[in-house]
Amino acid sequence: MNDTDADLGAIRAAAGKLLPVTRIWGENAITAHREFHRAVYSASHNTTMIKLLDDLWDKSDRYRRIGLELPSGDEPRR
Numbered sequence: 001m002n003d004t005d006a007d008l009g010a011i012r013a014a015a016g017k018l019l020p021v022t023r024i025w026g027e028n029a030i031t032a033h034r035e036f037h038r039a040v041y042s043a044s045h046n047t048t049m050i051k052l053l054d055d056l057w058d059k060s061d062r063y064r065r066i067g068l069e070l071p072s073g074d075e076p077r078r
Contacts, residue, residue, distance in 0.1 A: 007043035014039040026068045030061065 001009075014036040019029040034057055041053050 010039040024066055030064050
């Protein structure tokens with residue numbers, strides 16, 4: 001298996017775990033979305049960009065979690 005096949009496999013596997021970001025699936029959905037996006041940008045094999053985007057996800061995850069609480073309701077976030 002070459003890098004492209006492995007990258008596509010990782011993207012497909014992560015896509016299969018995606019959930020709507022609602023209060024019901026909260027943390028699991030946030031984690032699934034991060035794993036999907038990381039699989040996509042990791043396929044670039046650009047270590048500088050991967051580190052930058054990992055750092056950005058680390059810093060912005062707190063806002064995603066706050067978003068689970070506001071506004072009230074269980075509708076998917078769009």
